Amino acid sequence: MGFWLKKLVSAWMLPLPLALVAIGLGLWWARTDATRKRGLRVAFAGLALVYAAALPPVAHLLLAPLESGMTGYQPDGAPVTAVVALGAGYHPVAGRPVTGQVSGASVVRVTEAVRILRLHPEARLHCTGWGAGFAGSNAQAACDIAVALGVAATRTVVHPTPRDTEEEAVAIAGAVKQGRVVLVTHASHMPRARALFEHYGLQVRVAPTGHGSGTRIRWTLIPSSNDLGTTSGCVHEWLGRLWLLLKN
Numbered sequence: 225m226g227f228w229l230k231k232l233v234s235a236w237m238l239p240l241p242l243a244l245v246a247i248g249l250g251l252w253w254a255r256t257d258a259t260r261k262r263g264l265r266v267a268f269a270g271l272a273l274v275y276a277a278a279l280p281p282v283a284h285l286l287l288a289p290l291e292s293g294m295t296g297y298q299p300d301g302a303p304v305t306a307v308v309a310l311g312a313g314y315h316p317v318a319g320r321p322v323t324g325q326v327s328g329a330s331v332v333r334v335t336e337a338v339r340i341l342r343l344h345p346e347a348r349l350h351c352t353g354w355g356a357g358f359a360g361s362n363a364q365a366a367c368d369i370a371v372a373l374g375v376a377a378t379r380t381v382v383h384p385t386p387r388d389t390e391e392e393a394v395a396i397a398g399a400v401k402q403g404r405v406v407l408v409t410h411a412s413h414m415p416r417a418r419a420l421f422e423h424y425g426l427q428v429r430v431a432p433t434g435h436g437s438g439t440r441i442r443w444t445l446i447p448s449s450n451d452l453g454t455t456s457g458c459v460h461e462w463l464g465r466l467w468l469l470l471k472n
Contacts, residue, residue, distance in 0.1 A: 234460065234463050234464075234467075237459070237463060238456045238459055238460065239273055239274060239277035239452070239455055239456055239459060240274055240277070240452065240456065242270070242273060243270040243271070243273040243274035243277075244270065244274075245270070246266050246267065246269055246270030246273065247266075247267045247270035247271060249263070249266055249267075250262075250263045250264060250265070250266035250267025250268070250269070250270060251263065251267050253266065254267065274452070275447055277451075277452050277455040277456070278447030278448055278449065278451050278452035278455070279444075279445065279447055279448075279451060280441070280442040280443075280444055280446075280448060280451045281441050281442065281443055281444075282451070282455055283448075283451035283452075283454040283455045283458070284437055284438075284441045284442070285441070286454075286455055286458035286459070286462075287412060287436055287437045287454055287457075287458050288437045290411070290412040290413075290415065290458060290461055290462075291411040291412055291432070291435055291436070291437050294411035294414055294430070294432035294435065295432075296431070296432070296433075297336075297340055297406065297408075297429070297430070297431035297432075299343045299344065302404065303344070303346050303347075303403065303404070304344040304346065304347040304403070304404050304405070304406050304429070305346075305347060305348075305400055305402070305403025305404055305405060306347055306348055306349075306350050306381075306396070306399075306400045306403070306404075306405045306406070307337050307340050307341045307344065307347050307348070307349050307350070307405075307406045307408065307431075308337070308349075308350045308351075308352065308392075308396055308405055308406065308407050308408060309330075309333045309334045309336075309337035309349065309350070309351050309352070309366055309370075309408045309409075310333060310352055310353070310389065310392055310407070310408065310409040310413075310417060311330060311351070311352050311353020311354070311362035311363060311366065311386070311392070312326070312327050312329035312330040312333060312353070312362070312409075312410070313326060313327030313329060313330055313362065314326050314327075314330070314353060314354075314355060314356055314358060314360070314361065314362035314365060315327070315358070316358050316359065316360055316365070322365055322368045322369050322372060323369060325360075325365045326362055326365045326366060326369070329410060329434060330353070330362060330365070330366055331369065332410075332433055332434045333366070333408050333409060333410070333433060333434070334351065334366040334367075334369050334370055334408075335369075335373070336408050336431060336433040337349055337351075337370065337406075337408040337431075338370050338373045338374075338375055340406055340408065340431055341370075341375060341379070344406070347379075347406070348379050348380065348381055349367065349370055349375060349379055349380045349381065350380075350381045350383060350396060350399065350400070351363040351364070351366035351367040351370070351380065351381070351382055351383065352366075352383040352386050352392040352395060352396070353366065353383075353384070353386065353392070354384060354385055354386060354387045355384065360384075361382070361384035361385075362384075363382045363383050363384045363386075364382050364384055367380040367381075367382050381399065383395040383396070383399070389413070389416065389417050389420050389464070390420050392417075392420075393417075393420040393421045393423070393424045393426070394424060396421065396424075396426060397421075397424040397425055397426055400426065403427070404427045404428075404429055405421065405426050405427060405428055405429070406428075406429045406430075406431050407421055407428050407429070407430055407431060408431045408433060409432070409433070409434075410432065410433060410434035410435075410436075411432035411433065411434060411435045411436075412434075412436065412457065412458065412461055413461060414430055414432045415465070416461060416464050416465055416468060418430055419468060420468070436454055
């Protein structure tokens with residue numbers, strides 16, 4: 225129950241749903257003379273919110289702090305027990321290749337995990353992520369991608385039940401009793417993921433990937449659907465950090 229409540233609340237706190245609620249309420253109030261001005265102000269605020277969220281400078285200013293200091297993984301000579309690729313979306317459709325069964329974010333993560341696994345022949349690849357109601361799981365599909373890229377199936381471990389980052393941390397902590405874990409996830413997600421994995425007693429080396437912020441801000445007032453998605457992802461991360469802070 226707590227998982228679904230958290231998902232529901234966080235989903236409606238993202239820019240686009242918030243804006244749609246504001247626009248809808250505003251137009252409803254604007255139907256009558258008594259509340260027309262207030263309704264129009266609320267509807268305009270909703271439009272302004274979604275416009276601002278879709279601007280490249282806003283997306284960059286929200287994303288850059290999340291990715292700050294997140295440089296690529298480099299081995300330091302110490303042994304590694306596990307390379308962990310966190311899940312990021314699963315949508316199986318018959319006839320599609322295995323790379324089309326998961327989100328692009330999942331493909332990026334498992335590809336980076338395979339690269340790192342080749343640097344550590346002593347390690348095993350742990351893939352996480354549930355099936356979200358579909359047959360199979362994100363974890364199994366990710367490990368299948370790794371095998372297709374040349375990783376021996378005996379070096380893969382599937383964790384098909386975790387539904388969020390905290391559950392992923394619990395699953396890995398139960399499977400990896402000692403040794404270092406290389407954690408692979410998107411750079412913007414890494415600070416929160418690392419905090420959760422360390423909270424459950426894991427020795428973590430970070431391996432951020434999927435960076436989205438560049439070195440320069442695109443100063444333009446032309447909105448972009450891609451930047452709206454980036455802003456929404458950043459808001460999701462900041463809400464996740466807030467939730468973690470309140471829990472602890």
